Amino acid sequence: NEIEAVLSSMLDAVLVVDCDKNILRQNHAAESLLGIRKEDHGRSLEEVVRNSALLKFAEKALAGEEPTAVELAVVRDREKIFQVHGTLLKDGSGRKLGAVFVLNDITGLKKLERIRSEFVANVSHELRTPITAIKGFVETLKESALQDPENARKFLDILESHTNRLNAIIEDLLMLSRLEQSEESGEIALVETPLKSILESALELNRAKAEEKKISLELDAPEELKAKINSQLIEQAVSNLIDNAVKFSEPGKSVRVRAEPREKEIVITVSDFGPGIPREHIPRIFERFYRVDKGRSRKMGGTGLGLAIVKHIVQLHKGRVCVESAEGKGTKFSIYLSVA
Ligand SMILES: Nc1ncnc2c1ncn2[C@@H]1O[C@H](COP(=O)(O)OP(=O)(O)O)[C@@H](O)[C@H]1O
Ligand SMILES: [Mg+2]
Incomplete structure (x- = not known):
């Protein structure tokens, strides 16, 4: 029937009990969320559901007149947080029949x-x-x-x-x-632009710092290579990567910037021969303010936001950014842009 169809297509879990907390109705979502089986129909909620917070809430909802709400955690495969609404169920003459619970996943x-x-x-x-x-x-x-x-x-x-x-x-x-x-x-203007000059200006922005540390900057990009980009933003992203490469490398090392076409993409890489990033930190370095060594980053004038900015710029271009790093050997960041 129609009601059944509506209930079972709902993503929210719906559970109806009578005044004695016997289960009158549950939808699919409630079954999988609370571990209720079809044949539990008619059984007491206490026998079926192990979640004590939910049981307590059910009691409160049945006792009160006002609709009530609570947030509760349900742990099955992994913990999820639900906003639970409980409302009294009454017949036409206002007689209490039970209560309806709707559990909304707010994890x-x-x-x-x-x-x-x-x-x-x-x-x-x-x-x-x-x-x-x-x-x-x-x-x-x-x-x-x-x-x-x-x-x-x-x-x-x-x-x-x-x-x-x-x-x-x-x-x-x-x-x-x-x-x-x-x-x-979603409003950003991407324009077909020669890449090499953009990479040159990103390098230029870091030239003084590199010279101060006697770090050589190398560029390798085909003259004719073009990409659909916002040039200011790509310059900033590449410059942030070069800034890190120069900053974290020992004096005398080199930093390489490269661009090349690869199948349906263009890849821009910034490589250094610095200390590398320990494996356990790699998943987090694009987070805001995340730094392997806070003190060191601050001392070198870092804000901890450089890579978060890179990530957002690349996302705006519908591209992706990856990092490969080996401790003591160096780090390579790659920006992949799709060629439209
Ligand atoms: N080329 C690199 N070599 C070694 N570590 C790096 C490199 N690039 C980034 N990191 C690590 O990632 C952290 C985050 O980088 P970023 O967001 O640019 O912040 P900041 O440069 O301000 O410290 C850095 O603090 C550093 O620990
Ligand atoms: Mg930085």
Whole structure:
């Protein structure tokens, strides 16, 4: 019948019990979620369902007049979080027949919520470090150091570096939020562009730092190679990868940027011969603020957002970014762009 069809096509689990908590009806979703079998029809909920939080909630819903809601965890193959709504079931004359429960899977939502609040906590923490330092040095300058020009100069340099750091974090956060907005709206102009000049300018942005560390930069890309890209963004992504390669490599090493066509794709690689990334960290390095060595990254002016930005830029191009790394040998990042 129609009701049966509606119930069984619902993704939410629906469970109906009478006033004595005997199961009157359950849909497919409820069966697989709570481990109820077809033949459990008519049996008491207490015999069938092991979830004590749900049983307690059922009691409360049957006792009260108002619809109630609760969040509860159900562990079967893996833990899932459900929002459960309970409503009294009444006949036409208002006589209580039992209760209806609807269980709505909010595991994904909960995960997003957690990611969001972790992100806010991380941002606050990252901002607080330079701000605390700035406050401290301003205080010292006001109290005494102004009379001591040599120290004052040193403190001002430190203040400058922390201010730059704050600025870098804010710039990267704004960049990420702009990228996310473009991802949502889907509006980004991709234009057929020669790649080599883009890679050259990405290298140029890192030239001074590389020279300072005596790191040689190499480029290998065919003149005629073109890709449908937003050139500013691809330049930024490649520059972020080169920045890391230069930053983490020992002086005297080289960093290679390469572009080549490969089947229906174009691959841009940035390789270095630096320390590599320990295997256990690789799955997480594209997360915001994730760093193998926080102290070291900060000292070198990193915000921990560079690779997150790369990931978003590549996503906007419907491409993918991969990393291969061997500890002590080096790291290779590859950006794959599809040729339209
Ligand atoms: N080429 C590389 N060699 C070694 N480690 C790297 C390399 N690129 C990235 N990493 C690791 O990934 C982390 C995240 O990179 P990123 O998001 O650019 O942050 P940041 O450069 O600000 O530290 C770095 O802190 C570092 O631990
Ligand atoms: Mg970086």
